[in-house]
Amino acid sequence: MKTPLPTDLKGDLDAIVEAFLYLYTESRRLTKEIAARHGLTGPQLTVVKMLEALGELPLSRLSEKIRAQNSTVTGIVDRMEREGLVTRARSAADRRVVHIRLTEKGAALAREVQVEPMDIFREALEALTAEEARTLLRTLRKVARRVEMLVEAATEAEAK
């Protein structure tokens, strides 16, 4: 710690966590609302946008991207396929893998929903000055690096 000032740093940290949680849950709630307006659920909107950005993807790749298990994603894709939003196609190169791709209907929907997840958050960020944004980014990155370290330490401790 460079500046040990123990003033009411603790209070500040609590407040940061609170603000952070507010921002996240609110952004997420809105995303869900937008998704619902188009007959989608939150995760489904995420998938649609992911596929729009990256083109077709093996299911496993998709699972990694949205941080879920294959079996979970299988279910999500099932429901989306049922709605005619995506198609499955076995890979010619490796017939174990299944490529997920947007249908025309899915692609149209993706274009229609111009809002990306977390968009309201992004929009709110525009109230910041460039200076503030840069500082915020630097700070968040610092915190992120620290989280990474803590995570590593934790997983190592587990592999005791």
Next chain:
Amino acid sequence: MKTPLPTDLKGDLDAIVEAFLYLYTESRRLTKEIAARHGLTGPQLTVVKMLEALGELPLSRLSEKIRAQNSTVTGIVDRMEREGLVTRARSAADRRVVHIRLTEKGAALAREVQVEPMDIFREALEALTAEEARTLLRTLRKVARRVEMLVEAATEAEAK
């Protein structure tokens, strides 16, 4: 804008969103993992810690705190009551309201799980200087206010 530098502000904002999401999902994943280690789910751990900090709470108050509907919280409390972690008690003052309180078992569990939700995030925040923390807080608050405004604007537009 004090510093109009429109350099690659957009890129910065994207990076902020990314870092933000990383921090959230990672913190949440860890919280869930810790909760699971003690036979709890994520929301249940949140409730336990909330009650530990605030004492008994009306169910509605609890719902607000964890940002969920009453009907959702009823379910969560049901399961926790089944496990003997909390009790319900009708208020004497207003017999409509139900106070949720930790049982001895619940309180013991709360003491045992010293980690609060988002704790790893909080821990990572300690890598910041007091100065940085204060700036971060100020910036997040600003963004939060902006989100609030956007939310209000959106809900008003809906009530057209």
Next chain:
DNA sequence: GCCGAATGTTTCGCACAGCAAATTTCAGCC
């Protein structure tokens, strides 16, 4: 003191998310 509105909670029905374990199909290797 009664009535209608408001408040707090629960019930019900529903759909999705999410996981683990077991299974199937396939690729690559010896």
Next chain:
DNA sequence: GGCTGAAATTTGCTGTGCGAAACATTCGGC
């Protein structure tokens, strides 16, 4: 060919989450 491991799916289960409706209670007004 037989083995091992990877990719995806199936199955079975639990929890989350919501909205609508039901219910009890309280409160405000008259």
